[in-house]
Amino acid sequence: MLIDRTHRPWAMASAAILALAVAAYIPYALGTRPGGGTIPGLAYGTVGFAFMAFVTLLALRKKFPIWRIGRTQTWMRGHLWLGALSLPLILLHAGFLFGHGLTAIMMWLFAVVYASGLFGAWLQHTMPRRLLREVPMETIYEQLAHVREQLLDEADNVVADACGKLEVTIAVPVAASPTGAEALATVMRPVGSDVDDTAPLREFYLKEMRPFVQAPNRPHPLGDPVTASGMFAKVRALVPASLEPAIVDLESICEEERQLRRQGRLHGLLHAWLIVHVPLSFALMVLAVAHIFMALRF
Amino acid sequence: MRVRTAKKLAERIDLYYFTRPRGMRRWRLLLSLALPIAAVLWVSVFAAAGNRTTYSAGPVSSAHAFTEKKCEACHSGPLDPRTPREARGSAPLFRAHTSDAACLTCHDAPAHAANQPPPPDCATCHQEHRGRVQLAKTDDRFCVDCHGDLKTTSGEPKVAREVGRFPSAHPEFAAVKAGAQDPAHLRFNHAVHLKDSLRGPAGAEKLECSTCHKPEMVRAATSVRPLRTGLMAPITYQDNCARCHPLFFDERIEQAAPHARPDAVHAFVQQALAGYIQKNPGDINKPDAAFRRVPLNFPRPPEPPARNAQEWVARRLLSDERLLWNKTCVECHDTTTPAAAASEPPAASSGQSVTLPVYAATAMTKQWMPRAAFDHTPHLMVKCGECHAAQASTKTSDVLLPNQSVCATCHAPAKGAQSQCFECHRYHDWTKPHPVTPSYSLTDFK
Numbered sequence: 001m002l003i004d005r006t007h008r009p010w011a012m013a014s015a016a017i018l019a020l021a022v023a024a025y026i027p028y029a030l031g032t033r034p035g036g037g038t039i040p041g042l043a044y045g046t047v048g049f050a051f052m053a054f055v056t057l058l059a060l061r062k063k064f065p066i067w068r069i070g071r072t073q074t075w076m077r078g079h080l081w082l083g084a085l086s087l088p089l090i091l092l093h094a095g096f097l098f099g100h101g102l103t104a105i106m107m108w109l110f111a112v113v114y115a116s117g118l119f120g121a122w123l124q125h126t127m128p129r130r131l132l133r134e135v136p137m138e139t140i141y142e143q144l145a146h147v148r149e150q151l152l153d154e155a156d157n158v159v160a161d162a163c164g165k166l167e168v169t170i171a172v173p174v175a176a177s178p179t180g181a182e183a184l185a186t187v188m189r190p191v192g193s194d195v196d197d198t199a200p201l202r203e204f205y206l207k208e209m210r211p212f213v214q215a216p217n218r219p220h221p222l223g224d225p226v227t228a229s230g231m232f233a234k235v236r237a238l239v240p241a242s243l244e245p246a247i248v249d250l251e252s253i254c255e256e257e258r259q260l261r262r263q264g265r266l267h268g269l270l271h272a273w274l275i276v277h278v279p280l281s282f283a284l285m286v287l288a289v290a291h292i293f294m295a296l297r298f
Numbered sequence: 299m300r301v302r303t304a305k306k307l308a309e310r311i312d313l314y315y316f317t318r319p320r321g322m323r324r325w326r327l328l329l330s331l332a333l334p335i336a337a338v339l340w341v342s343v344f345a346a347a348g349n350r351t352t353y354s355a356g357p358v359s360s361a362h363a364f365t366e367k368k369c370e371a372c373h374s375g376p377l378d379p380r381t382p383r384e385a386r387g388s389a390p391l392f393r394a395h396t397s398d399a400a401c402l403t404c405h406d407a408p409a410h411a412a413n414q415p416p417p418p419d420c421a422t423c424h425q426e427h428r429g430r431v432q433l434a435k436t437d438d439r440f441c442v443d444c445h446g447d448l449k450t451t452s453g454e455p456k457v458a459r460e461v462g463r464f465p466s467a468h469p470e471f472a473a474v475k476a477g478a479q480d481p482a483h484l485r486f487n488h489a490v491h492l493k494d495s496l497r498g499p500a501g502a503e504k505l506e507c508s509t510c511h512k513p514e515m516v517r518a519a520t521s522v523r524p525l526r527t528g529l530m531a532p533i534t535y536q537d538n539c540a541r542c543h544p545l546f547f548d549e550r551i552e553q554a555a556p557h558a559r560p561d562a563v564h565a566f567v568q569q570a571l572a573g574y575i576q577k578n579p580g581d582i583n584k585p586d587a588a589f590r591r592v593p594l595n596f597p598r599p600p601e602p603p604a605r606n607a608q609e610w611v612a613r614r615l616l617s618d619e620r621l622l623w624n625k626t627c628v629e630c631h632d633t634t635t636p637a638a639a640a641s642e643p644p645a646a647s648s649g650q651s652v653t654l655p656v657y658a659a660t661a662m663t664k665q666w667m668p669r670a671a672f673d674h675t676p677h678l679m680v681k682c683g684e685c686h687a688a689q690a691s692t693k694t695s696d697v698l699l700p701n702q703s704v705c706a707t708c709h710a711p712a713k714g715a716q717s718q719c720f721e722c723h724r725y726h727d728w729t730k731p732h733p734v735t736p737s738y739s740l741t742d743f744k
Contacts, residue, residue, distance in 0.1 A: 100355060
C-alpha cells in the first residue's frame with residue numbers, strides 16, 4: 001500500500017497518540033520506576049495489546065473479504081499506523097526494558113516483527129513501481145509455473161511448425177555443460193524429418209532455449225538479453241530466411257521468460273518478508289496472551 | 299507472428315490458482331500455523347512441568363535467590379493458608395500475588411510509627427524481580443509518597459510535614475537549624491585545644507581531632523575483630539582530659555583528686571590530708587605560707603598555726619576544696635547549689651556541716667541525628683575539619699555538625715555517593731522487634 005496524502009489523518013492521529021503517550025510517560029517515569037505492573041504501565045500495555053490485536057486481525061479480514069466490517073483499505077491503513085504505534089506503546093509499558101524469560105522473548109519477537117513490517121512497508125512503497133517498469137509482461141505470481149509450461153508448449157509448437165513435429169521420448173539429464181544450461185535439457189528428436197536446413201534452429205532450441213525455459217532456477221546465457229540477441233543472430237545466419245518468423249517468436253518467448261524470472265525475483269523480494277512477519281506475529285500474539293494471563297496472576 | 303492479446307493472456311491463467319497455495323504462500327501458511335502451535339506447545343510444556351520461571355519478571359534479590367524456582371514461597375493465592383482470611387474472599391481465584399503474610403513467614407517487620415496511616419504492602423516498597431539487588435534499598439518515592447505531605451492518625455507528626463528527596467527537598471538537619479545549640483553542660487573551647495602549640499605533660503604538643511575523638515568500637519560475641527558502630531566514642535575525662543588536666547589540689551599531695559562526684563572528691567581530699575599530716579606531724583605548727591589567696595591582690599593577714607592535726611586538716615581541706623570547686627572543676631563544669639545540697643549530711647571525718655557543690659550532668663550528645671544513621675567509618679578518608687568547623691568554635695554551645703549542604707557535596711544525584719533515603723533512614727522501628735516463628739523445612743527448598 002502506498003503511503004500518500006490520503007494517510008494524513010491516520011498519520012496525524014498516530015502522532016497525537018504517540019505524543020500524548022510520551023507526554024504522560026515523562027512525569028510517570030520521573031515520579032516512579034516505570035514497569036508493566038504499575039497503573040500507567042498496565043494502561044500502556046492494554047492499549048498496545050489492543051493495537052497489536054487489531055493489526056493481527058487484518059489477516060482474518062483478508063480471509064473474509066465480503067464481511068461488512070469496514071473497507072480493506074481502512075483496515076490496511078489501520079494495520080500500518082496502529083502497528084507502528086504498538087511497539088512504542090509496549091516499550092512505554094515495559095519501561096524500555098526487554099525483561100526476562102518470556103517477556104524478553106516477546107520483545108525480541110516484537111522487534112523482528114516490527115522491523116520486518118517496516119521493511120515490508122518500504123518494499124511495498126517502492127517495489128510495485130519497479131515491477132511495473134521492469135516487468136511489462138507481468139502475470140499472477142502464483143501462475144508463473146503454469147504460464148511457463150504454456151510458454152514451453154508454445155515454443156515447442158513454433159519449432160515444430162518450422163522444423164517438423166517434435167516428439168518427446170524420455171527425459172534424460174544431458175552431461176553438464178559449463179553453464180549448466182543443458183543440465184536439464186530434455187532429449188527430443190524430430191519424427192521423420194530429413195530437412196537439414198532447419199537443423200541448426202532445432203538444435204539451438206533443444207540444447208539451449210528449451211532448457212532455459214524449462215529450468216527457471218538455473219542461470220543461462222539466454223537470461224541476459226545481449227547474449228541472447230547474439231545467440232539468436234548466430235542461428236539466423238545458419239537457417240533460411242523463411243524461418244525468421246519462428247525465430248522472432250522464440251526471441252519473444254525468451255524475453256517473456258526473462259521477465260517471468262525477473263518477476264519471480266522481485267516478487268520474492270516483495271513478499272518474502274511476510275514469511276517472517278506473519279507467522280512471528282501469530283506466535284507473538286499467542287505468547288502475549290500467555291504473558292497477560294500470567295502477569296495478572298502473579 | 300506471436301501476438302499477446304488480453305484474451306490469450308487470460309486463457310493462460312488457471313482460474314482456481316488461489317485455492318492451492320504454492321511457493322511463498324504455502325510456506326507462509328505453514329509457518330503461520332506451525333509457529334503459533336509451537337508457542338502454545340512451549341507454554342503448555344512449561345505449564346505441565348509446573349515450571350513458571352519463564353514467566354518471572356526477572357531475577358530475584360540476592361537474599362531470595364534460593365527461592366527463585368519456588369514461586370509459591372512468595373506468590374500465594376487466595377486458597378493459600380497464609381493468605382489472610384479477609385483477603386481470601388475479595389481476590390480472584392486465579393490470582394497469586396505476593397502477600398504480607400508470605401513475607402512475614404520469614405521476616406519481622408516492626409511498624410514504622412504508631413500514628414501512621416495504614417502502611418502499604420511489603421511488596422510496594424520492597425520490589426522483587428529487579429535483579430540481585432538488596433531489597434532494603436527501597437526507592438525514595440515510597441518514602442516521599444507519605445512524607446511529601448505527612449498525615450497521621452492522631453497527634454502532630456514528630457518530623458517535618460513535607461520532606462522530599464535529598465538534598466533538594468530535604469529539610470535542614472534539626473541539630474543545625476538556626477538557634478540550635480549544643481545542650482551539653484560543659485565548658486570546652488575547641489579552638490583553644492586545636493592551637494599549634496599547647497603545653498602538654500611532656501612539653502609543647504599539637505592536638506589533632508583524632509587525639510580525643512576515636513571511632514566507637516564494640517566487640518560482637520561472634521566476631522574476632524571489634525566492630526565499628528559508626529559513631530564516635532564518648533569523650534571521658536579519664537581517657538581524653540586527665541593527661542593534660544590532672545586534678546591536683548594541694549602542693550603537698552602528689553596524688554590528683556579523682557574525677558568523681560563532689561562527695562567522693564571531698565572524702566578523698568580529706569583522707570589524703572589526714573594521711574599527710576599523720577606522716578608529717580611537724581607541719582602542724584608551721585605557718586601556712588602557701589595559703590591560697592584568691593584573688594591575690596587582696597592579701598590577708600597570716601593566720602596563727604593550727605593547734606592540732608584535726609584543725610590543720612580542716613583548714614587545708616577548706617582551702618583545697620575552695621581551689622577545686624571554684625577554679626578547677628568549674629573550668630569545665632557548670633555548678634549549681636540546689637537547696638537539697640544544703641541538707642546533705644556533714645562529712646563524717648570533719649564533724650562540720652559541709653555544703654558540697656552540685657554539678658550539672660554533662661549530657662554530651664552521643665548521636666546527633668537520632669532519626670538517621672550516620673556512619674563515620676566510610677568517611678574516615680575526609681579530614682575532620684571539612685565537615686566539622688571545630689577550628690573556629692570557641693563555645694560549647696556551638697553545634698559542630700555539618701549542615702546538609704556539606705553532605706550534598708558528595709551525596710546528591712549525579713555526585714556519585716548515594717543520596718537515597720535508605721542511606722540514612724530506616725523504615726522499620728527495630729527497637730520493637732517481634733519473634734519470627736520458623737515454618738519451613740530444608741526440603742521445601744530442594
